[in-house]
Amino acid sequence: MGRTRAGLLAGAALAFAGQGLRGSTMQSVATAAGVAKATLYNHFRTKDELARALLAAELDRLTALATELPPAAALTALADEVAGHPVLRQLAHDEPAVLTGLLATTTEHWAELVARLAVALPADTAAAELVARWLLAVVLQPGDRPGRRAAAARLAQLLAAA
Template sequence: MVGRGTADDRVTGEYPGAGELPFDWSAVGPADVASGGRARFRGTRVRAGNAMARTRASLLDAAVRLIAERGTRRTSMTDIAQAAGIAKGTLYNHFRNKDEVFAALVEAEILLIADECRGLALEDALAVAAIRLDTHPALRRVADDDPAALAALVGADAGAAGWRAARSGAADVLAASGRDPRGAELVVRWLASHVAAPDGDDAEAGARLLAAVLPLRALATV
């Protein structure tokens, strides 16, 4: 896809972030799941410990807001830099093109949702993740603007960085719940189904069912 910026802004042949799976592009907590409330939109929240990390976080925040407002096709590198209040040259110190911006955004969001799900009961963690995918404005904008691109994200190579991060986070949540971490692949594929076909009405029921069939760690090691 090609953005509307300069030639330097153009995507390099694949959908921005190809190979990455967008997971945490919303803000839903356990209370939202219990109440059935709608997610509120927010950008990427990164714990930045130094100036470079803060700049990177600002750029990713800007990118996710712009995607929600106008989609990926009409979001250029210039737009991202301006929205973040950062010089375009500084943006290129962090990312060479939109592919890298969107891939980094995806990975940051995956790590965030995994962190937020730790400590929750497994059923709640699954429901929170699914509802976020169902309701996030940026992800839904991509679905509306370019369904083929969304399908490419869901069907990306399983060895891509985004998928690896997702499986790792899911495995951690499963292990903390006393479940077999090898069930992470099933969890990630279930969440991916919410990317491709959002169904908020199914999130909690699906989470309960999935949590019930995932094997316990003790049983899996016998």
């Protein structure tokens, strides 16, 4: 990913975390990224396109994180990351309908997410799908850190036994 695109996505994350998706404008994203609005429009035509790109970049980041850790630690890290993600928390608090709309996915995108988790953990497809569903639940209802960690440890045990 290029430096400009990465900066634009970082600006989007700042704007969305502070003002939500609906409350943010392309101008507020450009300001947060420290660029002119025209620069933002050269890369992203709409705020929805920008939000999808930010989501894709975060999935890439989380997949890379999981790949570097043993399964139990990966599950804990993934749960902590999605539970504490500033954009997700902002949307869950102020714009739950927007959040559920972003989380809804096509069959093809779901299969891609499951396949990426299967490689990152490593796990079979059924186990990776269970992990994906659990992580979606954590996005919607993060619970407390000890509870997430206990659930991650138990899920890791189930994956190891499979």
